[in-house]
Amino acid sequence: MSNEWPAVWPAPAKINLFLHVVGxxxxxxxxxxxxxxxxxxxxxxxxxxxxxxxxxRAHDVAGIDADRDLTVRAAxxxxxxxxSRLGVHIHMTKRLPIGGGLGxxxxxxxxxxxxxxxxxxxxxxxxxxxxxxxxxxxxVPVFVRGVSAWAEGVGERLTAVDLPEPWYVVIVxxxxxLTGPVFAGLHLTGFRRPITIRDFRAGQGDNDxxxxxxxxxxxxxxxxxxxxxxxxxxxSGSGASLFIEVxxxxxxxxxxxxxxxxxxxxxxxxxxxxxxxxxxxxxTHWGVAKR
Numbered sequence: 001m002s003n004e005w006p007a008v009w010p011a012p013a014k015i016n017l018f019l020h021v022v023g024x025x026x027x028x029x030x031x032x033x034x035x036x037x038x039x040x041x042x043x044x045x046x047x048x049x050x051x052x053x054x055x056x057r058a059h060d061v062a063g064i065d066a067d068r069d070l071t072v073r074a075a076x077x078x079x080x081x082x083x084s085r086l087g088v089h090i091h092m093t094k095r096l097p098i099g100g101g102l103g104x105x106x107x108x109x110x111x112x113x114x115x116x117x118x119x120x121x122x123x124x125x126x127x128x129x130x131x132x133x134x135x136x137x138x139x140v141p142v143f144v145r146g147v148s149a150w151a152e153g154v155g156e157r158l159t160a161v162d163l164p165e166p167w168y169v170v171i172v173x174x175x176x177x178l179t180g181p182v183f184a185g186l187h188l189t190g191f192r193r194p195i196t197i198r199d200f201r202a203g204q205g206d207n208d209x210x211x212x213x214x215x216x217x218x219x220x221x222x223x224x225x226x227x228x229x230x231x232x233x234x235x236s237g238s239g240a241s242l243f244i245e246v247x248x249x250x251x252x253x254x255x256x257x258x259x260x261x262x263x264x265x266x267x268x269x270x271x272x273x274x275x276x277x278x279x280x281x282x283x284t285h286w287g288v289a290k291r
Contacts, residue, residue: 005118005283010275011111012042013102013268014142015168015236015243018205020192021183029154030183033194035205036103036139036155037148037163039268041170042275043096043104045071045111049119050087055079058091064098070109074136078113081132084120097264099176101237103139110143114276146274150197161197165270169255170236170243171227172264173219177239185212206234213239223263230255 016034023031050056055075057066066072071090078084090112096104113129116122126145133140138155149158186208195204213235214221220240227233231244246252252267259265 005115006279007046009045009047009111009115009279010042011045011096011104011107011143012038012040012271012275013096013104013107013170014038014139015102015170015234015241015270016207017163017234018200019207019209019237020195020205021186021208022192022194024191025154030186031153031191032151032155033192034151034155035148035161035163035200036142036151038271038274039168039170040271040275041095041102041266041268043108043111044093045108045115046091047112047115047119048089048091050089052087053079053085054087056087056089058089070105070136071112074109074112074133074140075116077132077136078116078120078122082120082122082124084122086120088116088119097172097176097241099178100172100241101177101235101239102170102172102241103143103237106137106139107143109133109136110140111276113140113144114146114280118280143274146277148272150200152194159197163270163272165272166245167247167249167252168243168268168270169227169230169246169252170241170266170268171223171259173217173223173240173242174262175217175219175240177213177217177220179238182209182212182216182238185216209238210235219263226260227255 014036020033021030022033075088096102117124130141130144133144134156141156142149147160148163150161151158224233227242233242235242249267256265
């Protein structure tokens, strides 16, 4: 069997279909409930395996040095944990916003773990990769596991859910939201009562961070007020990205065309399966690559 791996490894965005804060842990982190769904807006990564064990990246990412780049950190962490003597040169086409609540950095890290698991011939289980990914960020495991999920804890306790795959319009206001201050700005007199997946399917669920973010970031508030003319507005994670469900891509494109040019906007389809998992399954099915 040949070992012809993909030239391009996608790292998709996620959206949070709701986000409830249901408690606080002894370590200060908040207990959450949320649902993650992927969308087909993504960064693209290319990996060139190096025999010398060196891990490098092709391009600088604005404002992020190599030691903080999650793709580099993921590669180094996997190399150390696995004992692999191989290295990699990482090339990224960056489309997802930094600080947009779409999980771009976490997704890049997860795609790096999934790709290098294959390219370095490690054959680690998804459980083991997800555990390693959690040390890089709370959102990394959902991208590693590769299915839409109901999440609890800090977002690491995952239960796969089958969701409709509608079209969305995603708006990224000209603001980079810092997650820590947003959670610090919560003034909750009592935490949310936890809900169930059945409650969510019956229409319950919103985002407890919206009020804080809209109060602190004028651009998010302005974009929210503009977008609500076209549908029910939701915010992904701690923001700044906002989204609405639309009936079809044509309507969505009309919204994007009308969107003020100072904001980024796109039409994207909801997806329940991570595209890297779909690629790996297809390659295994056709005998192109050994998982």
